Every structure is written in structure tokens, then in C-alpha cells.
Amino acid sequence: MASNFDKFQKRRLISSYFSVVLSVFLVLFLLGVLGLFVINSKKLADDFKEKIxxxxxxxxxxxxxxxxxxxxxxxxxxxxxxxxxxxxxxxxxxxxxxxxxxxxxxxxxxxxxxxxxxxxxxxxxxxxxxxxxxxxxxxxxxxxxxxxDKQLVNLVNDNIKKVSFWILIISGFLTVIAVLLINSSLRLSIHSNRFIIKTMQMVGATKAFIRKPFVMRSVKLGMLGAGLAIIALIALLIYVNTNFPSLGILDDKILIAFVLISVLGIGILITWLSTHFATQRFLNLRTDDLY
CATH class of the missing domain: 3.30.70.3040 (Alpha-Beta Plaits)
Known part of the structure; x- marks a missing residue:
């Protein structure tokens, strides 16, 4: 009986880890795509202009x-x-x-x-x-x-300004969504361990000692999700460059590296902050409130 319960707990734990990694991967991949689009938007606009x-x-x-x-x-x-x-x-x-x-x-x-x-x-x-x-x-x-084509010239310049404005709005919106989604997944993961957290606290463990393994685990999951997102972004860049070489999407390697490093940094930062505050919340709760 205990063995079946242990297997159930293990499957639930793996499922929890998987959902966190998947959430981090999807959100950071979308943010990375948007970041690459932003740094290449001028190049794309210039390429279109130079066709006139x-x-x-x-x-x-x-x-x-x-x-x-x-x-x-x-x-x-x-x-x-x-x-x-x-x-x-x-x-x-x-x-x-x-x-x-x-x-x-x-x-x-x-x-x-x-x-x-x-x-x-x-x-x-x-x-x-x-x-x-x-x-x-x-x-x-x-x-x-x-x-x-005078009308096309005017239309292109007007639309580029509008697109640039909306890109900034969408970037901010997606960033907020990214933080909320990753934070939500991690909070659910921590919630399943709330009794363990409270038990450790009751036997005298300090808050920093209790937080450390949860934070380290979440950061590792965040790095895994960010790593998968980086691999997917590199594959996307190679695909676009192979099929549309005229865009020169791989020309600016410094900015591309900046975006990829930022994806990794955001993955680590969000998972660390989310886990820190999630564990802190349960540490501050009374035992009766855990139910």
C-alpha cells in the first residue's frame, strides 16, 4: 500500500516538475521570438523599403x-x-x-x-x-x-511607425503574462509541499534553510526550460536563415547572443523570485491556514 502511495507521489512530483519546465519553455520561447523580431524589425523594414x-x-x-x-x-x-x-x-x-x-x-x-x-x-x-x-x-x-510609387512609400513609413508602437505594447504585455504564468506554475508546485515546509519550520529549521532547496530546485527547472527555449530559438534562426538568406537574420550575432542570454537570465530570475515569495508565504502562514 505504501509502495503504491510512494509511486503516486513520485508521479505527481514528476508531473509538477514537467508542468513548470513546460511553462517556462513556452513562455520564454515566445519572449525570445518577440525579442528576435524586435532586433530584426528594422532590418525587415529596411529590406522591404529597399525593394521599392x-x-x-x-x-x-x-x-x-x-x-x-x-x-x-x-x-x-x-x-x-x-x-x-x-x-x-x-x-x-x-x-x-x-x-x-x-x-x-x-x-x-x-x-x-x-x-x-x-x-x-x-x-x-x-x-x-x-x-x-x-x-x-x-x-x-x-x-x-x-x-x-509615392503612395506605397507613404504607406510603408506610416505603418512601420504603427507596428513599432504596437510591438512595444505587445512586448510589455507578454512580459507580464510570462511572469504571471511561470509564477503560477511555481506557486502550485510549492503549494503541494506546504506541509513539508511547515513541518521543517516546526522542528526549528530557519526560513533561509527551508527556502534554499526549493529555490535551487526551481532555478534548475528554470534553467532547463530556458535551455530548451534557447535550443528552439537557435533552430528557428537556422530555419529562417536557410529559407530566407536575403534577410541576413544571423548577421548581428552580438544582439542574437544578448537575446539568448536574456532568455536564460529571465528564466533564472523569475523562477528564483517566484519560489522565494511562494515559500515565504507558506512560512508566514499559521498551521490551521494550510488547510
Whole structure:
């Protein structure tokens, strides 16, 4: 009979440990994902901005030397991330592929113009900066027109500000939820040992002596949960970098290491504080209140 009771107690203890580790793992993994997203949010926003192209069209009178000189000047421009020259013949071929028929056969001539597709650096994809760039480029008399999606530029910048604000709000909210969930799991674990705590106190053990094994056990569980969260985060980073290498998500290794170390630190800190206050609560209770 006693053996069955011991097995039951052991299973309950293992179940309690498992729930604590699982809670710590899930919460810290979500916090880690959010942390990685925050440090990479600017990179993601910059990557999206730099996909917006500004197309510069040239007059038909512009010869190859003028167009080549413009490309040479672009290399010296601080705002140009990359640029591609598209000849009128290449543009005609591209249009033919899109519409599925050769429009030159019934027009008789190519109405398209030679152009450059310029991708600006992210810092220059702003309303005022693009207007200044456009004004500077239009000083070249051989440029007939400059086209870019003004509405998209405005929309991107406005939405990035809104997303940044909500990321801060969500980060704070999830942090509070993380503390509450981990604290709740640990309190339940300590609650199951409340009679042991009170018994030790009644035989003369000091509060610090009683707290120590519970705190050490919780910290170890917290480290285990945090370790699993770190492994899962590293796996996630490798997966994203393998499938989306253009994001360069592993480039900033210092910040990534900071996030991973913070996950471990938060796991240890929350479990230590939660266990400390949970045991203190039962130490301060009268024996009758334990029931």
C-alpha cells in the first residue's frame, strides 16, 4: 500500500516538475521570438523599403555615352543601394512576355524609353528624402520622367511607425503574462509541499534553510526550460536563415547572443523570485491556514 502511495507521489512530483519546465519553455520561447523580431524589425523594414524602385526614364535623344555617364554618377551617389539599366529593347521584351503578344508588330516602332531602376537605401525611402533626390536627378536635362510609387512609400513609413508602437505594447504585455504564468506554475508546485515546509519550520529549521532547496530546485527547472527555449530559438534562426538568406537574420550575432542570454537570465530570475515569495508565504502562514 505504501509502495503504491510512494509511486503516486513520485508521479505527481514528476508531473509538477514537467508542468513548470513546460511553462517556462513556452513562455520564454515566445519572449525570445518577440525579442528576435524586435532586433530584426528594422532590418525587415529596411529590406522591404529597399525593394521599392525609382525608375528614371531618358529622352530618346540621350545617347549611350550620356546614359553610361549617368550610371557612373549613380555609383557615387550616397542614396543608391543598387541600380539596373533597362534598355528600351529589354523593356519591350519584358512587356511582350507580360501581355503575351508582340505589341511592336502593330505599332511599327518601340515607344518605350531607356531607363534605370534605382533601389534606394532604406534611410532615404522617406517623403522628404525622395523629393530631394528626385529634384537632384531632374537637373539632368536628358531625363524625361521619374516614376515611383509615392503612395506605397507613404504607406510603408506610416505603418512601420504603427507596428513599432504596437510591438512595444505587445512586448510589455507578454512580459507580464510570462511572469504571471511561470509564477503560477511555481506557486502550485510549492503549494503541494506546504506541509513539508511547515513541518521543517516546526522542528526549528530557519526560513533561509527551508527556502534554499526549493529555490535551487526551481532555478534548475528554470534553467532547463530556458535551455530548451534557447535550443528552439537557435533552430528557428537556422530555419529562417536557410529559407530566407536575403534577410541576413544571423548577421548581428552580438544582439542574437544578448537575446539568448536574456532568455536564460529571465528564466533564472523569475523562477528564483517566484519560489522565494511562494515559500515565504507558506512560512508566514499559521498551521490551521494550510488547510
Amino acid at each position: 524602385a525609382m525608375t528614371v526614364f531618358f529622352d530618346n535623344e540621350a545617347n549611350d555615352s550620356i546614359i553610361k555617364a549617368f550610371g557612373t554618377d549613380l555609383k557615387k551617389m550616397p542614396f543608391a543601394k543598387k541600380f539596373v539599366y533597362v534598355s528600351k529593347d529589354e523593356a519591350a521584351k519584358l512587356h511582350t512576355d507580360i501581355i503575351g503578344e508582340d505589341f511592336l508588330t502593330f505599332l511599327g516602332e518601340n515607344p518605350l524609353q531607356n531607363s534605370y531602376d534605382i533601389h534606394l537605401k532604406a534611410d532615404y525611402v522617406e517623403r522628404d528624402s525622395i523629393v530631394k533626390i528626385e529634384r537632384t536627378l531632374r537637373k539632368n536635362e536628358m531625363i524625361s520622367d521619374i516614376v515611383y
